[in-house]
Amino acid sequence: MTATPLDLTTWHPPELTRASDALTSPVDARGADWRDVTLSNVDLHDANLCRTDLRGADLSSCDLSGADLRLARYDHKTQVPEGFDLRSSGAVGPGARLSGVFLNNTDLRGMDLRGAVLMGAYLSGTDLSGALLDGVRFVGSDLRHALLRGALCRGSRFGSCQLDFADFRGADLSEAGLDGAESMAGADFSQTIGLESQRAALLTRPYAELDTWNPRTRQTTRTSLEA
Template structure:
């Protein structure tokens, strides 16, 4: 029976030695910690911040790492397939993943596989997205404000109402996007090679009003 007097919300749970039941730490911040020989089998670690965390001596069999955040400094146990664990960070395999409305702000996602990913409404503000193939991804209403998208491909993407304001789109491929009605490119860097082609798209796309940014796609491209 659940003891409400001892209960703590998952997001404040800290890693502990000797736990007899699978740990529920959903949404907790474990960044920068060294976790020595913890048994995290079957643990619920969804959305846990593992950036800079040393998990190299932990047991992670069956742990739920969906949307857990990691970076280049995170250390996983030898042989653990972190790239296919559902965790989000550099090199993660997220092809076709359901990431609708996910909070992905300020993450290093370089080397990620995001083909066909569902990112509608996701917040990728300030994230490193260089050289990612978003081919066929759903980015409707996604926020990429200030993101670095150098050399990324948006071929076949749905970009309706996507917010690219002040993003770095140097060498990015946007011409092949499926739709971009209402998307906002105000203040983007590196857009000049694509600008003319984007402004030649159908007027129904270019003249769609974005109620959030208060711009049409055309006016954002003509700035």
């Protein structure tokens, strides 16, 4: 079967799809900015909302059955229909269940992911600077070269994680579990908060990890822990 050629004269980029009560199904709003909008009884059945920013949006009266929300963004203000499981939809936000998801090099700066489950997730190179990561379960995740500068990681769990060259500068790691990390060669913990009870244990890790030079922050893991 031959695919129908794309007519560029009538094609509308999905990321420019504006939220409106006049939207007709099927809706393609991949990557669109729908922050703080309110839609009333719009048919979003089987809609493509992948990567759509839904923070603060009210979709509580819409039909979201079969909608693709993978990597869409939501926050505690986002409203969806009763019975719709936003946390397990593949969207990114507080309490999201994202175990094993591929988020390599994704820009998640300032995102609210408190209480999310990211076990075994692929987060290498991901920018989580300033993100709210309290209580997040990162167990078994790949966080190599991830940026967590100034992030709130209170009570987060990093057991079996790969933290090589992760940038934790200025992060709050109070009650975070770092001792079970698989590796942290080149990770930078400068000016972090809450590492007092773990610092001595972290400094007993293999010298090959502690003395690895981080070319981004221009110091070793050992130096960052001893500062």
